[in-house]
Amino acid sequence: MARRNAKIIDPSGDLDARKASILEAVVAEHIDTAQPVGSTSVAHSRDVKVSPATVRSEMVTLEREGYLAQPHTSAGRVPTDKGYRYFVDHLKSGVMSSAQQHQVSEFFANVRGEVEDVLEQTSTLLSHLTNYTSMVVASGHSHATILSVQLVSMDARHQLLVSVFSDGSVIKHSVTSDFDATHEEVSEASRQLNALLLATTLETRVQVPSRTDHVATLIRESVSVLHAEKPTTDGEQVFIGGSSHVAEVFDGVETVRKVLGILEQELLVVTLVQDILDQGLSVAIGSEHGYEPLSSCAVIVAPVSIDGEPAGAVGLLGPTRMKYREALAAAGVVSQHLTRHFGGEDDLA
Amino acid sequence: MARRNAKIIDPSGDLDARKASILEAVVAEHIDTAQPVGSTSVAHSRDVKVSPATVRSEMVTLEREGYLAQPHTSAGRVPTDKGYRYFVDHLKSGVMSSAQQHQVSEFFANVRGEVEDVLEQTSTLLSHLTNYTSMVVASGHSHATILSVQLVSMDARHQLLVSVFSDGSVIKHSVTSDFDATHEEVSEASRQLNALLLATTLETRVQVPSRTDHVATLIRESVSVLHAEKPTTDGEQVFIGGSSHVAEVFDGVETVRKVLGILEQELLVVTLVQDILDQGLSVAIGSEHGYEPLSSCAVIVAPVSIDGEPAGAVGLLGPTRMKYREALAAAGVVSQHLTRHFGGEDDLA
DNA sequence: CTTTGGCACTCGATTCTACCGAGTGCCAAC
DNA sequence: GTTGGCACTCGGTAGAATCGAGTGCCAAAG
Incomplete structure (x- = not known):
């Protein structure tokens, strides 16, 4: 479409259709291979109708504009945080597999016990659904009577x-x-x-x-x-589920150590989630959340409310190359169920 | 001493003085180098007065008796679980550095808050002292009125x-x-x-x-x-501190994952600690605790009592080649302080 | 002016080889 | 029984050769 304008570097950050689909292809492929991706595989991917050569020339532009990076000359491209950001901003929201949907409904239909128990189990559920580490935060009772x-x-x-x-x-x-x-x-x-x-x-x-x-x-x-x-403390509580996934999902002992170190500090997790929520984001990628040790992580958050009041959030923590579509869907669905669960007919306490 | 009997393979598992000191040297060195240890370094170590050749011949015996293993021909020896077991059984109990002792006293002098808070902070303390993952278990209130x-x-x-x-x-x-x-x-x-x-x-x-x-x-x-x-649940509570140490202390992502997976399941941790306590052990090495995923771990436990009644335990989890002397000392000191803290004058609740 | 196929080039990863040396087992001498 | 000597083993490392995925550039085609 806006092909004629392709040469003009668009400072607003919006890409023409072809660049967009190329970027998307790179991100998508890198997410599931964890490898730098080359022009040929991009060219063969759906939604990209041009030859490898064209892809290559577009990629140099994308690199100059900061969406992609090259680990070294003559390697494929890897998305930068900015590239991931574009990707998630333009993600048509996915939907969970119906098996998983069922699993969630099942779960919420059958949970018993006090709020704390429910939240704890929810965090386990969420981490099982996604294979990422999950965080469930309940805000404090500052204005409870x-x-x-x-x-x-x-x-x-x-x-x-x-x-x-x-x-x-x-x-x-x-x-x-x-x-x-x-x-x-x-x-x-x-x-x-x-x-x-x-x-x-x-x-x-x-x-x-x-x-x-x-x-x-x-x-x-x-x-x-x-x-x-x-x-x-403001009485916040945080439940962390599936921290063992940290070990499978990040490579490099050092990263694993740092991430676990953060997760150990509940207060930090609460403020992290809160910060992201306050920024109005649902995903914080790489350095967006400002926590240096988590610079290779992405954090997904979804708010939970009770009676219209914000009451907490659920979150997921994974590598920047996490499966955003699935993870966002899972976090969304679970947060909705939680909201409904506590807003609705069932036990409040 | 009992040198004349050295040839007789002693089924009771007690070693003559020379074998003992050789085994000890091997374990000690392997603990701090993480490498297979060879006859020469053993021969040069304090307490061993014989030549490398003699050490070698003793080592084949120790290997045959199951205390040592050889990763491959022409490599040094590595202690087996049995070797570690002998080592800790014959460990003259060490003592913490006075700086650490001070740190612990300081901590217990200043700690405030409810039991849960104290226990949680204790687990953090213990993991900081040792650089291992710590577990603090409080038994349930089954006979509280x-x-x-x-x-x-x-x-x-x-x-x-x-x-x-x-x-x-x-x-x-x-x-x-x-x-x-x-x-x-x-x-x-x-x-x-x-x-x-x-x-x-x-x-x-x-x-x-x-x-x-x-x-x-x-x-x-x-x-x-x-x-x-x-x-x-019997109302047990468990506080885990320093799980990030798992990542530094074990090598192999798979091990880290498995261990974290265990730590996630609080119930499992409680029973693990309880089992070891019930066996009357203070250290469970390798397969001694029967949890297959923890077969490369050693777990140290020290009971805590209130008014003479068993009320919980503190524990440490590390690799089988952990620094037993220091870790045992730390667990011991902390469990004593805890016992005193809750037995004594201070707040009970 | 854009797209494309062709081509030379780059550079990390992999494989192969040689080799080093820590460590062993054995034996003969002490 | 203990020890020094010695041949042997074998994992680890270093270097060289090779492979191949991927690039950048260019000239031809659309």
Whole structure:
């Protein structure tokens, strides 16, 4: 079509149809062979109607424009991050095999248990579906309200503060006092804490009694440990599935080590996923996410919401040459199922 | 010493002093070079006062007896699992560097938070100390008694059952009813549940009301989900630290994959550690633990107890040629600190 | 002016060979 | 029983030769 313009280097990054199909062919082939791809195989691929020679000359352009790279003279071409980016941006969204679709429906029809269990199992599911490492992130309860708090006496000087939130999460904190508290004092404190904190969020500032008696001290102590929760973690949880796939999917011990090292740090994974989501991306390729150790990785994310509110995300981590179509489809389908699962009729907690 | 008997093949597996020191030298050298070790380097090592020729002839014996193996003719010797076993059985227990000792004390002096957090951080500590993957297992609350149960209403048909145990653990279960329960009904059920279950364990059979009103139904339902907890998992928790070390410490993608695959399955890790503990071992080498995919691994375990009761264990996973002395020392020291930490004055929960 | 087949050239990968040397097993001497 | 000496083995490495996939360029064809 816009052939006449082919000579003009298009700064907007859009390619004419022929370059596009060549780039696509290169990416597609490199994804499944992991080898540099040469002009002949591109020329023979569907959607490319020109001779190897023409392909070659187009490839030098694509290389100059940064979509392809040559490992060394007289080798085939390999896509750059930019090349992959173009590829995924122009990917007509694929669809999962019906066997897999079935597997997912089956899974969500049969899962039981608490949210945490469901999320954990979901991450396993996702990694099995794709053969990549999966991440399932549940955002924190920063704006969940407190449904109940209870102070339970462990022994005279140790109590356990158990708080239940409207999102179904439960957290415990241990409270230590430097005096012996009677059972009566503890349950009185528990009663008052309940009255005090009911329907508040962790961000609400509450008026604590300033008296110095045992009950008041327990209350102050309890409120303080509870509110201390906030700054450290936001209560996000992350479930990682199929980390063993890291070993099959990356080559080079060093890469494997680095990637595993990142996955070990849950906080990092949460922020990574969050960052990508915030950028409005669904795929971050190579250096796009800014984590140097993951520069040979691509990360796919798909948001999950509950009642219209963003509530987390599912993610996949693979090499930049991952099978985007399948992986995107899987992440999408699973995130939709999750959204439906938690939005819908079933147990919320 | 028992030199005169050297010719007699000792079926009990005890070696005369010279063979022992040769075997030890081979193992020690192979551990830090990862190479087959030859007669000359053994002969030059401390504790071995004989010539290479003598070493060689002893080595053929050691090989025949199954302590050493030869990768191929005219290569050095490599220890077999049996060789490593002898080595660790006769290891005079080492001691950690004082810098490390300090690091551990420091850690336990400063660590805060709930048990889970402490255990998780402990596993990180242990893996940092040793450069191996660490496992920290906390046994289940099968004989902990219930301190409190509370049924919290989420919405009309969903309640959350929150149970607090004497070991400081808290578990939640969601309860779904097929009728709309009022707040009053829920709190009445909660009250009765408390009375019913207080001081029982998950194994105690309790008499539930057989009435068909809402409160009784809630109670039956709650008791049932709570007691259903038992069979699936015993409530063990496992924290794995430093899985990225797997990639540095094993060679061969396939091994790395297999090991990571095992580590992914928490249940497997728990039983692995438990099995080894049950066998009364502190190290399981190669095939001793019976997990085929881990046949090139050694696993070190050290029990942790609270108030004299076994309460879990710490473990390390490395290659069969791991640095046993250091790793054993680290696991030992950390398990002791952990035992002291939870047995002692500090927070129990 | 674009496309194409032809062709010389490049350069990593593979294969082959020679060779080195660590290490062994054996034996005769101590 | 221990030791030095010696012939032999065999994996690992280095270098040379070769292969071949793939390129860049050019001249002819459309």
